[in-house]
Amino acid sequence: MRALGRALATxxxxxxxxxLSGGLGAGKTTLTQGIGDGLGVRGPITSPTFVIARVHPPLRGNGAAVSPAGQRPALVHADAYRLGSALELDDLDLDTDTSSSVTVVEWGEGLAEGLAADRLEIAIAPEPGGSGELDDMTADRARTVRISAVGERWEGIKLPLADLADRL
Structure with a gap:
């Protein structure tokens, strides 16, 4: 999941x-950690379940992704798990139309789509296996990942999942 995140960050x-959508332990935060690595932001990136959202500013001089203006974006990492509605998410005032950050929302399906017309929707599902116990959720096992690119921003852009799957 980290490798996929780093590839997406490009x-x-x-x-x-x-x-991001997927059950508990699916790999949402791990994917976000990879995105943060690829963007070159300050960490550590941990689940923001209890604080709802964190901003990870870009580090300097590490060769990570750079915007057309020559600046690397920050990472806004939000968790909508404890939110009851899109209005509560809106109250967070996540500024997704800004030119300074990439926003990742875990548990955002059905809540965060209104934040931007152009977006990536990523669903993660661990393959069946293991005992299902909490300790087993972090086990290294295969996952099914579906990436849906929504909006004009993503037209003609080749997403890395197909190439990455061949290497994992």
Whole structure:
């Protein structure tokens, strides 16, 4: 999941919205950690379940993704798990139309789509297996990942999933 996140980061730019869905332990935060690595932001990137949202500013001089204006975007990492409606998400005032950050919303399906017309929607599902116990959720196992590119921003852009799947 981290490798996929790093590969996705090469295509992300400031103003992009990524909505992640999948059950507990599916790999949403791990994918976001990879995106953060690829963007070159300050970490550590951990689940923002209890704080709802965190901003990870870009580090300097590490060769990560750079916007057309020559600046690397920050990463806004939000978790909508405890939110009850799109209005509560809107109250967070996540500025997804800004030119300074990439926004990733975990548990955002059905809540975050209104934040931006152009977005990536990523659904993650671990393959069946293991005991299903909480300790087993972090096990290294295969996952099914579906990436849906929504909006004009993503027209003609080749997303890395097909190439990456061949290497994993």
């Amino acid at each position: 295509q992300l730019r400031a103003g992009d919205l990524v909505i």
